[in-house]
Structure formats: C-alpha cells, structure tokens
Amino acid sequence: MLVYKVVVGELYTNCYLAVDEKTSQTLIIDPGDNADKIINRILDHKLKPVAIINTHAHPDHMLANYEVKQKFSIPVYAHEKDKIMFKSGALFFGSMGYSAKISPDHYIKDGQVFDFGESSLKVLHTPGHSPGGICLYDGDKILFSGDTLFKDGVGRVDLPGGSLSALSNSIKDKIFKLPKDTVVYPGHGMQTTIYAEEMNVARELL
Numbered sequence: 001m002l003v004y005k006v007v008v009g010e011l012y013t014n015c016y017l018a019v020d021e022k023t024s025q026t027l028i029i030d031p032g033d034n035a036d037k038i039i040n041r042i043l044d045h046k047l048k049p050v051a052i053i054n055t056h057a058h059p060d061h062m063l064a065n066y067e068v069k070q071k072f073s074i075p076v077y078a079h080e081k082d083k084i085m086f087k088s089g090a091l092f093f094g095s096m097g098y099s100a101k102i103s104p105d106h107y108i109k110d111g112q113v114f115d116f117g118e119s120s121l122k123v124l125h126t127p128g129h130s131p132g133g134i135c136l137y138d139g140d141k142i143l144f145s146g147d148t149l150f151k152d153g154v155g156r157v158d159l160p161g162g163s164l165s166a167l168s169n170s171i172k173d174k175i176f177k178l179p180k181d182t183v184v185y186p187g188h189g190m191q192t193t194i195y196a197e198e199m200n201v202a203r204e205l206l
C-alpha cells in the first residue's frame with residue numbers, strides 16, 4: 001500500500017490517499033477541505049478512488065466530502081456512533097460550514113474491512129475523541145489514527161461526545177495491541193510509530 005498525504009484546511013488536517021499499488025484503487029481518508037487540491041493529487045497520480053472514509057465526523061475531516069464524492073461518484077462512510085455529531089456537531093461547528101450535504105452515505109462498524117485491489121483496511125472503533133472515532137489498520141504495519149493518537153500526544157476530549165476514559169481504553173486496548181513498529185498516520189501533524197508513542201501516552205493519560 002502506498003500512502004499519499006494532502007494537508008488541507010485551516011487546521012492542517014491530513015487527508016490520506018491509501019493506494020493499492022497493483023491496481024491504483026484508492027481509499028480517500030478524511031477529505032477535510034480544499035477539494036481541488038485532493039482531486040488534483042488523485043488525477044496527477046492517475047489513482048482510482050473507490051470510497052471516502054471519515055475517521056470521525058468533525059468538520060475538519062469532512063468538509064470536502066461532497067465535492068470529492070461528486071467528482072468520482074463514490075460513497076462516503078463513517079462510524080454509526082458519530083450520527084449524533086450531525087445534530088450536536090451542527091450546533092457546535094456550524095460556523096465551519098458543517099452541513100447535511102457532507103453526511104456519510106453509509107455507516108460502518110467495528111471490524112468491518114474495506115478491500116481495494118489487493119489491499120485492505122480494517123475498521124477499529126476507537127471512541128474517546130468522538131463517539132464514532134475509528135482507526136484504519138492494514139493488518140501489517142500501517143495505522144491511520146484520525147484524531148485518536150498523534151505524534152507526541154492524544155486527541156482532545158473536550159468536544160461534544162468526548163470521553164477521556166473511552167480514549168484511554170481505545171488506545172490501551174486496541175492501538176497498543178498492534179505491532180510496535182506499526183507506522184501511525186494521524187489526522188494532524190507528522191507520522192509516528194506505536195513504539196514512539198507509548199512513553200508519551202503513559203505520561204499523559206494511562
């Protein structure tokens with residue numbers, strides 16, 4: 001699997017293109033803004049997008065859902081527990097352009113697998129930063145962690161539906177059970193590894 005990163009929007013969100021090398025089939029993770037920038041990168045590399053997945057329903061991970069979806073005629077997926085975000089989120093994040101237009105077409109569940117070409121990504125439900133937060137794991141050495149785990153820190157829990165205990169459990173029971181050399185691609189900032197973050201997280205919350 002190849003990973004391309006496109007940094008988008010006011011909060012410098014990482015939109016990732018997870019690409020199956022053999023077929024160029026691509027999952028678009030968190031198209032958070034700047035649809036043109038994302039679309040151009042896809043066209044430049046002649047990628048074949050098959051779906052959009054939101055790691056969670058905060059607007060900085062979703063704002064370009066509609067434009068990218070329309071361009072490539074592909075569906076949008078997010079975890080069902082973030083349905084609540086479309087109500088409370090619209091109130092909280094309305095000023096950022098949160099609207100029904102960017103809502104997912106399908107809801108996903110823990111353990112669900114997305115196959116694209118010869119590659120796949122499995123959904124790990126990791127609530128805490130938001131109720132329906134997910135990570136996506138390739139079963140080997142790549143984890144897309146959304147806003148659950150960053151380089152040098154963990155996701156904030158003070159937004160609607162956030163929970164420190166849930167975040168702590170998600171990181172301990174799911175993310176830290178993966179191989180230590182797994183490369184973590186977070187929703188903001190630089191990539192890291194599970195090995196590198198265990199010390200930070202131990203200090204911060206466990």
Ligand SMILES: [Zn+2]
Nearest residue numbers: 056058129147
């Ligand atoms: Zn977030």
Ligand SMILES: [Zn+2]
Nearest residue numbers: 058060147187
């Ligand atoms: Zn974010």
